[in-house]
Amino acid sequence: SQQGEEDPQALSIQEGENATMNCSYKTSINNLQWYRQNSGRGLVHLILIRSNEREKHSGRLRVTLDTSKKSSSLLITASRAADTASYFCATDLIQGAQKLVFGQGTRLTINP
Amino acid sequence: SQTIHQWPATLVQPVGSPLSLECTVEGTSNPNLYWYRQAAGRGLQLLFYSVGIGQISSEVPQNLSASRPQDRQFILSSKKLLLSDSGFYLCAWSVGGKYNEQFFGPGTRLTVL
Numbered sequence: 001s002q003q004g005e006e007d008p009q010a011l012s013i014q015e016g017e018n019a020t021m022n023c024s025y026k027t028s029i030n031n032l033q034w035y036r037q038n039s040g041r042g043l044v045h046l047i048l049i050r051s052n053e054r055e056k057h058s059g060r061l062r063v064t065l066d067t068s069k070k071s072s073s074l075l076i077t078a079s080r081a082a083d084t085a086s087y088f089c090a091t092d093l094i095q096g097a098q099k100l101v102f103g104q105g106t107r108l109t110i111n112p
Numbered sequence: 113s114q115t116i117h118q119w120p121a122t123l124v125q126p127v128g129s130p131l132s133l134e135c136t137v138e139g140t141s142n143p144n145l146y147w148y149r150q151a152a153g154r155g156l157q158l159l160f161y162s163v164g165i166g167q168i169s170s171e172v173p174q175n176l177s178a179s180r181p182q183d184r185q186f187i188l189s190s191k192k193l194l195l196s197d198s199g200f201y202l203c204a205w206s207v208g209g210k211y212n213e214q215f216f217g218p219g220t221r222l223t224v225l
Contacts, residue, residue: 041218041219042218042219043202045214090214098161101158102155102158104154104155
């Protein structure tokens, strides 16, 4: 089964609102990453948070990691129509060999 | 700067025909290389990854194979396509080591009829 599970599967909000997506995983990790995918395109890396970090910021993005709960959240503040995309979390397993395991993604729609 | 190329962008093939998708990376040496498949509206399934020339790890048993004939070239192949091989195929690379992000190509949309 998939290591990462995003929640919700789909999210629709108004432009200017904040969007929060969650990711849960099952086994110990080295790091957790968030990616964005526009429809029909490749994925773009957004942010990486290591297992010994609890929070990280990049522009309008804020990622938190709770290793005790095996969960992470991605917050996009002041959303824009251009933020419309699918967002995936990916985990780099401690037992893995330089590979990532992706979740099913959250489809985010920002309404103008 | 590094770039990743993937072609073709779209492909329509009949059942039973062969397949060859190519991915090349520029601007880096000894990258890790990956092939993923993505079903519509779903996440990514890792198919193969390679940490060096001639070194291929297969993640799932299937009708596909991968090869890495050169350091920055990764090829996904099939001798006979099945309907279930349809999907969006993505190639990605990363710097060797465990703590790095992956960089994705634009993808190939494969439809098997």
